[in-house]
Amino acid sequence: MLRLRPRTLLLAGLLLALMLYSVRRSFSTAMTNAPPTVIVVGSGLAGLSAAYTAVRAGARVHLLERAGKAGGNSIKASSGINGAGTRFQLAKGIDDTSFYADTVRSAGKRFTAPGVNRDALVSKLTSESSAAVTWLADEIGVDLAVVAPLGGHSVPRTHRGGGKIPPGFAIIKGLLDKLDTEAAFTLTKGADVTGLKTHNGVVTGVTYATDNGTHSLTGPVVFASGGFAGDASLLAEYRPDLAGLPSTNDVRPGAHSVLTTLGARLVDMDSVQVHPTGFVDPADPGARMKFLAAEMLRGEGGILLDQDGKRFVNELDTRAAVTKAIFELPSRDFGTTRQWGVTLLLDAGSAKAAEHHVSFYEWKGLLKKVKLRDLSPSVISAVDAYSASRGSPDMFGRRTYGNWRHTPGDHDAEVYVGDLTPVTHFTMGGVAIDADARVLTTKGDAVPGLWAAGEITGGVHGDNRLGGSSLLECVVFGRTAGAEAAKAAVVAGSASL
Ligand SMILES: Cc1cc2nc3c(=O)[nH]c(=O)nc-3n(C[C@H](O)[C@H](O)[C@H](O)COP(=O)(O)OP(=O)(O)OC[C@H]3O[C@@H](n4cnc5c(N)ncnc54)[C@H](O)[C@@H]3O)c2cc1C
Known part of the structure; x- marks a missing residue:
């Protein structure tokens, strides 16, 4: 066994105390005796995952959120x-x-x-x-x-x-x-983090603003x-x-x-990711903020049609590829926003698989239920062709059809349609x-x-x-x-x- 001389032990002890003191000093410009708190900025999923993990690891956590409600995007x-x-x-x-x-x-x-x-x-x-x-x-x-x-x-x-x-x-x-x-765990809403505090190159906390003025907190961030x-x-x-x-x-x-x-x-x-499918609300088509037409609508079988009622892309290609294909179609000018007019169409099987989404979009007036026979002949033939290709890769390379169940030739079938345009979505x-x-x-x-x-x-x-x-x-x-x-x-x- 390793034997240490009392003088070596004393020196090692002093060294450890010094190290701990310097870490402690870095996190405490105010030199209070309270142990530092983990500071989390933002209450979206990243912030909440960090906060929960830190709390479970035994730390105190103070989460600062700029908005009046938690959850972010x-x-x-x-x-x-x-x-x-x-x-x-x-x-x-x-x-x-x-x-x-x-x-x-x-x-x-x-x-x-x-x-x-x-x-x-x-x-x-x-x-x-x-x-x-x-x-x-x-x-x-x-x-x-x-x-x-x-x-x-x-x-x-x-x-x-x-x-x-x-x-x-x-x-x-x-x-x-x-x-x-x-x-x-503490959550403060309406707290806008405006700066980071440092000491000897270590981040030691944040400064933030609320309606009551500016404040600071000490701890790892x-x-x-x-x-x-x-x-x-x-x-x-x-x-x-x-x-x-x-x-x-x-x-x-x-x-x-x-x-x-x-x-x-x-x-x-x-x-910057442009999502190919944001819903255009017929009640406010020029609005800057759009509801997302969730990708799972296409995953469950939904198809996209151009202004002529024809399919033009593998709907399950990457977002970049689908967006590029839409940008090649003619654009529409709404004055305040630039948009493209694409139609999303779901059959009954796809709509059923996404029923909670669909009922919400229908309630918001973003999707409407119609008979296939009431749509244009080019839409009807696009739907028939897509239904006929189910089970094998189609002309755009689409291999999976989700829960699409429409039978070619069934024009009494009910389908859901909505108007879409690309939107900035993710950075x-x-x-x-x-x-x-x-x-x-x-x-x-x-x-x-x-x-x-x-x-x-x-x-x-x-x-x-x-x-x-x-x-x-x-x-x-x-x-x-x-x-x-x-x-x-x-x-x-x-x-x-
Ligand atoms: C409509 C929509 C649908 C999506 N669907 C999906 C999906 O199904 N699957 C998927 O993987 N991704 C999806 N995304 C993307 C995903 O939701 C986001 O990228 C992700 O949730 C971002 O999380 P975050 O915690 O990083 O940021 P956010 O959730 O945006 O949270 C950041 C928080 O920080 C706060 N904040 C900002 N600055 C400060 C400051 N200075 N001081 C204090 N607080 C501040 C903000 O107010 C906000 O609350 C979707 C995005 C949108 C918009």
């Missing part, structure tokens, strides 16, 4: 969350070994671009996807038993519940309900403030060509400058992180005391995010960020004892 998510190798897939006989390859293919040329270790991020995203879905289902109690195919995925892997509640709402509510019962698809000025800076497109996102400014002020690197900022770019969710500077160093997760980060999706992978990144990187920040808080806390 996450609460609107309507298609679901990806997971490969989940028990829900296995129960349906789905053998899923292609998630990494599908993600790399969708990321395109950007996958090899410098600035961030994309392979490490995608490997983590895909390999921890099953655990993320299991965590939400078993620990948080969210129903995710329905598995659907979405564009760009080679097998069905997007999980949602079977009931009426959309997945984003179910997941956010589940996490908020859990956190509500935790004494170590997880930034989860979401993307910038709803920020017209950041969009104009990085993608002026998308000016005038409506959006599915809340109209709000991005918080990226809070991080870049500290030297954080931004990557892929021009990589792939953001602050660079490593696989431990640490924020990286322009020099490539990790910023001590600062983590980020969710849509504020860049590099995970490259050129194009797969549907269902954003909720997934929030959970995978949010949990890591929460666990790492909790460790930092616990070290700093024990140093103060």
Whole structure:
């Protein structure tokens, strides 16, 4: 056994005390005796996943949310969350070994671009996807038993519940309900984080503004403030060509400058996902904010028709490919917004499989039920041709037909139709992180005391995010960020004892 002399032991003890003191000092500019709290910025899925994980790891958590209600854009998510190798897939006989390859293919040329270790991020995203879905289902109690195919995925892997509640709402509510019962958790709404505090190069907390003035908090920070698809000025800076497109996102400014002020690197900022299918509300066709026509409507069998009533694309191709095909059609000018007129058509089988979505859209006046025979001859023949190709790849390369059940020639059949246009939906770019969710500077160093997760980060999706992978990144990187920040808080806390 190793024998240490009393003098060596004393020196080692002094060294350890000094180290703990310096960590503690970094997190406490005010030098109070309270152990530091993990500070989470933003109450979307990334922030809530981080907060819950940090609380369960024994930390106190203070979550700051700028808006008057929690949930961000996450609460609107309507298609679901990806997971490969989940028990829900296995129960349906789905053998899923292609998630990494599908993600790399969708990321395109950007996958090899410098600035961030994309392979490490995608490997983590895909390999921890099953655990993320299991965590939400078993620990948080969210129903995710329905598995659907979405564009760009080679097998069905997007999980949602079977009931009426959309997945984003179910997941956010589940996490908020859990956190509500935790004494170590505090949520302050109406709190706009405006800056980061530092000490000796370590992030030691935040400053934030409320209606009552400015305040500060001390502790390691997880930034989860979401993307910038709803920020017209950041969009104009990085993608002026998308000016005038409506959006599915809340109209709000991005918080990226809070991080870049500290030297954080931004990557892929021009990589903005335009979702091909936002609903045009006939009651307000020029509106900037649109309801998303969830991708699962196409996954369950729905088709897209151009202004002449003809199909023009594989509806389950990647979002980028479907959007490109729509942009090649003639556009329509609504004065305030640029739009394209595309029709979504569902047969009774597809509509039944998506009935909770469909009844909501019908109630909002975005989808209407009609007899096929009342539509134009070109629509009728497009529907017949699509029905006839069921079971084999069609002329656009579409292989899966979801729950489409229409029989060719049945023109008494009832179908649902709605008017669609492309919308800005998701920003792939953001602050660079490593696989431990640490924020990286322009020099490539990790910023001590600062983590980020969710849509504020860049590099995970490259050129194009797969549907269902954003909720997934929030959970995978949010949990890591929460666990790492909790460790930092616990070290700093024990140093103060
Ligand atoms: C209509 C719609 C449907 C979608 N459907 C899906 C889907 O089915 N599957 C999928 O994977 N993805 C989907 N997405 C994308 C996905 O929902 C989002 O990308 C993801 O939820 C982003 O989560 P987040 O936690 O990073 O940010 P958000 O959920 O947007 O939360 C960020 C929060 O931070 C707050 N905040 C911002 N700045 C500050 C600040 N300075 N101080 C304090 N608070 C701040 C915001 O107010 C907001 O509440 C959808 C998006 C939309 C809009």
